[in-house]
Amino acid sequence: MAGLSTGLKKKLTITQCTLETDGSVTVSSSDSFEVMLNPSSYSHQHSICYNHKKTMGQLGSESKFSAINAEKVNFDIVIDGTGVVNLPIPGLGSPDVKTQIQQLNSIVYQYDGNDHQPSHVRLLWGSLIFFGRLESMSTEFTVFKPSGEPLRAKVKLAFVGFMSKKEEALLANKSSPDLTHMVEVKAGDTLPLLCYQIYRDESYYKEIARINNMSGFRQLTPGQRLKFPPLE
Numbered sequence: 001m002a003g004l005s006t007g008l009k010k011k012l013t014i015t016q017c018t019l020e021t022d023g024s025v026t027v028s029s030s031d032s033f034e035v036m037l038n039p040s041s042y043s044h045q046h047s048i049c050y051n052h053k054k055t056m057g058q059l060g061s062e063s064k065f066s067a068i069n070a071e072k073v074n075f076d077i078v079i080d081g082t083g084v085v086n087l088p089i090p091g092l093g094s095p096d097v098k099t100q101i102q103q104l105n106s107i108v109y110q111y112d113g114n115d116h117q118p119s120h121v122r123l124l125w126g127s128l129i130f131f132g133r134l135e136s137m138s139t140e141f142t143v144f145k146p147s148g149e150p151l152r153a154k155v156k157l158a159f160v161g162f163m164s165k166k167e168e169a170l171l172a173n174k175s176s177p178d179l180t181h182m183v184e185v186k187a188g189d190t191l192p193l194l195c196y197q198i199y200r201d202e203s204y205y206k207e208i209a210r211i212n213n214m215s216g217f218r219q220l221t222p223g224q225r226l227k228f229p230p231l232e
Contacts, residue, residue, distance in 0.1 A: 011035055011036075012034070012077070014035075015121060016028045016032070016142070017119070018120070033104050033108075036085050039076055042074065044071065044130070045074075047069040050063040051065075054180045070162065072135070073132065074159075075157060076157070077154065078154055079100045079155060084147075087119065093230065096149070097150045101139065101155070108157070109134055109137060120133055121134070131214050136157075138156040139153050139155050141153045172199065175182075182226070184225050189222075191209060191226075195208055205217050
């Protein structure tokens with residue numbers, strides 16, 4: 001993790017972000033929460049969604065790519081108000097657990113009235129740079145004063161990632177069968193060949209012929225424009 005080469009210990013920081021109208025992301029330098037103790041571990045999940053649709057009488061089905069699911073990051077942090085972890089601030093003492101949780105809530109959980117949704121955040125710790133929003137937050141209180149006021153809490157946090165419009169545009173595969181294509185026929189093209197190039201399945205040629213009001217599929221004219229919409 002970062003800090004090994006310099007000897008400085010970096011702490012996980014959660015910082016609010018703003019999505020601009022052009023799809024770019026602006027990170028707020030003032031609205032952030034730095035953990036008292038770094039997590040002992042974290043999980044970073046990647047997953048892909050496939051279409052397993054079967055037809056009647058089919059014994060098996062091919063797993064066809066459908067979408068890339070949003071990434072997820074999960075970790076636990078400890079919030080301490082005893083003064084053991086962080087030395088008390090002179091004249092102020094240690095921030096109590098309630099105050100620290102309120103500070104965390106204001107960054108990750110508080111509803112943004114302008115965007116009508118919870119805030120986007122950036123997680124930054126060593127090699128981890130993750131943009132997302134809070135999916136769940138669970139707090140377990142473990143140490144208490146005689147009055148019942150909590151002195152320590154374990155917070156389980158789960159974040160789901162998001163992708164800005166700029167990132168999406170860069171990563172999108174413009175030849176995806178999820179997009180409608182207008183194709184201009186070139187010499188040597190056949191309908192099964194074009195279907196294979198776009199859908200990776202030449203058997204769709206009859207459906208494409210019907211969509212384009214073609215009486216036949218064997219003769220294509222160079223310069224002819226054909227529509228290839230998303231097909232399941």
